[in-house]
Amino acid sequence: MRRYTSLPIALFSLLLRSSTCVFASEQPQQPFEFGAMSASTYSLPPLPYGYDALEPHISAQIMELHHSKHHQTYITNLNAALKTQAEAVHTSDIATQVSVQQGIRFNAGGHINHSLFWQNLCPASSPDAKTSSAPKLFKQIKATWGDEETFRDAFKGALLGIQGSGWGWLVKVEIGKEQRLAIVTTKDQDPVVGKGEIPIFGVDMWEHAYYLQYLNGKAAYVENIWNVINWKTAEERYLGTRADAFKILKASI
Amino acid sequence: MSASLLRTSVVRYALRASAPKPSTRAGLAGTAFVRGKATLPDLPYDYGALEPAISGKIMELHHDKHHQTYVTSLNNFSEQMAEAKQKEDITAQIALQPMINFHGGGHINHSLFWENLAPTSEGGGEPPTGQLAKAINESYGSLDAMKEKFNAALAGIQGSGWAWLVQDTQTGSISIKTYANQDPVVGQFRPLLGIDAWEHAYYLQYQNRKAEYFKAIWEVVNWKAAEKRLK
Structure with a gap:
C-alpha cells in the first residue's frame, strides 16, 4: 500500500473535476472549438478501488501498469490525435482528417474499453461481485443460454478464441423493439459502439x-476474472441506455 | 535455408497432415516435420544466450510454451482439415482456414524469428x-x-x-x-x-x-x- 499513498488525494481532485463536468455536460457538447483550434482533452479516470483490490485474481503490479501506463498512453495519444484532427478541420485539410481516423479509433477505443473495464470489475469480497447483484440481467442470461454455467463456458470460449489482442464483451443489442444479449469479441482496441449496442461488461484479452x-496460462486468467466481475455495474448497464454506459467518458473530459 | 521452401512445406503438410509419407524436408533448418506433423524446432542457442537484450525467462516461455502451442494447435487443426477434405466438407474446410493461418503462421513466424536472432x-x-x-x-x-x-x-x-x-x-x-x-x-x-x-x-x-x-x-x-x- 505504501506506494499508493497519494491515491486518495488524486482520487479526490479527480472526483471534484468530474462532478463539475456533470453540470457542464448537461449543455450540448461541442467537440471542437474551431476558432481556437482546440479539441476536448481526456484525462485518466481514477480507479474505483486500489491497485491491489483485485488480488489475488489480478495482481497490483498488473493493475498499476495497466491503469497508470497503458490506459494513460491511450489517452495521451488520443488527445494528440484529436488535436491534429481539430487543426485539420480548421484548415480544411481533408487528407489529414482522414489519415488521423485510424489513430483516433485505436486510441479512443483503448480509452473507452479500459474506462468501462475498470468499472465492471470490483474486489471479490464486495457484494457487487455476486451474481445476485444482477437479478434482471441474470434472468435474461438464463433465458438466452439456459443456465449460468453454459453462459460462462460460452464467454470463456469466446475469450480464448481471440487470435491476437482484443476484448470479449457481453452486449445488449437493441434494434427497434427487439432486445437481446450477445457475446462478442473485438480485435485490438475496437470499441463496442455500434448502433443499438450497449456494452454490459468486458474482459481485456x-x-x-x-x-x-x-504468463502463457491465459485460461487461468479467464477462469479467475469471474471472481471480480462487478455484477452491480453489469445490471445498471443492462437496464440503462447507451449514454448511461458511456457517462464515465464524459466525466473524464 | 529458403524461406519460401519452409512456407511451401508448411502449407502443403498442413493440408495433408494425415498423409503417411515421411517428410523429406525434415532437414530444413529451423523447422522439422515428422510424418507430416509440425514439431517444435530446437533453438540454435541457449535460452539465456540473448541476455541482456532478451531475458532467459522470456525466451524459455516464448519457445517452450508459446511456439509449442502454435505447433500443437497447427497439428490439431491440420488433422481436422484432412478429415474435412476426406469428407469433402467444404464448409468445415473454409471454417478451418483461419485456424491454419493463425497457428501455421505462428509456427512459421517463430521458426524464422529464432533463426534471425543470435547471441x-x-x-x-x-x-x-x-x-x-x-x-x-x-x-x-x-x-x-x-x-x-x-x-x-x-x-x-x-x-x-x-x-x-x-x-x-x-x-x-x-x-x-x-x-x-x-x-x-x-x-x-x-x-x-x-x-x-x-x-x-x-x-x-x-x-x-x-x-x-x-x-x-x-x-x-x-x-x-x-x-x-x-x-
Whole structure:
C-alpha cells in the first residue's frame, strides 16, 4: 500500500473535476472549438478501488501498469490525435482528417474499453461481485443460454478464441423493439459502439492484462476474472441506455 | 535455408497432415516435420544466450510454451482439415482456414524469428554485408536509417503483430511491412528478418516500455540469416 499513498488525494481532485463536468455536460457538447483550434482533452479516470483490490485474481503490479501506463498512453495519444484532427478541420485539410481516423479509433477505443473495464470489475469480497447483484440481467442470461454455467463456458470460449489482442464483451443489442444479449469479441482496441449496442461488461484479452501473473496460462486468467466481475455495474448497464454506459467518458473530459 | 521452401512445406503438410509419407524436408533448418506433423524446432542457442537484450525467462516461455502451442494447435487443426477434405466438407474446410493461418503462421513466424536472432558471441548485432547491405543502403541510405524506420513500424502496430524486412518476389526490392497477429509473410513477399511485437515477446522484461525492447533487439539480430534469405 505504501506506494499508493497519494491515491486518495488524486482520487479526490479527480472526483471534484468530474462532478463539475456533470453540470457542464448537461449543455450540448461541442467537440471542437474551431476558432481556437482546440479539441476536448481526456484525462485518466481514477480507479474505483486500489491497485491491489483485485488480488489475488489480478495482481497490483498488473493493475498499476495497466491503469497508470497503458490506459494513460491511450489517452495521451488520443488527445494528440484529436488535436491534429481539430487543426485539420480548421484548415480544411481533408487528407489529414482522414489519415488521423485510424489513430483516433485505436486510441479512443483503448480509452473507452479500459474506462468501462475498470468499472465492471470490483474486489471479490464486495457484494457487487455476486451474481445476485444482477437479478434482471441474470434472468435474461438464463433465458438466452439456459443456465449460468453454459453462459460462462460460452464467454470463456469466446475469450480464448481471440487470435491476437482484443476484448470479449457481453452486449445488449437493441434494434427497434427487439432486445437481446450477445457475446462478442473485438480485435485490438475496437470499441463496442455500434448502433443499438450497449456494452454490459468486458474482459481485456491483451497480454498486458494478465501476462505478469499468468504468463502463457491465459485460461487461468479467464477462469479467475469471474471472481471480480462487478455484477452491480453489469445490471445498471443492462437496464440503462447507451449514454448511461458511456457517462464515465464524459466525466473524464 | 529458403524461406519460401519452409512456407511451401508448411502449407502443403498442413493440408495433408494425415498423409503417411515421411517428410523429406525434415532437414530444413529451423523447422522439422515428422510424418507430416509440425514439431517444435530446437533453438540454435541457449535460452539465456540473448541476455541482456532478451531475458532467459522470456525466451524459455516464448519457445517452450508459446511456439509449442502454435505447433500443437497447427497439428490439431491440420488433422481436422484432412478429415474435412476426406469428407469433402467444404464448409468445415473454409471454417478451418483461419485456424491454419493463425497457428501455421505462428509456427512459421517463430521458426524464422529464432533463426534471425543470435547471441552477440555468435555474430548477433554484426551489420549485414554483401548484397543485403547494398540493398539496405540503396533503399534507406544507411543501416541506422533502416532501423529507425523499422522501429517506427514496430511501434505503430496496433495490437499484436510482427514487423518484417521483406523482399518483393516480383521486383527484388526490399521493404518494411507489418503483419497483424500471426499472419505470415506469404505471397508476393519473401521474409528476410522478423521482429515479434506481441507483448509476450518482451513484457516480462520491458513491460509497457516496448520502445526499449525494439531498440535492444538489434543487438542480437542475426544478419547472416537474413542475408541467406535474400535472393
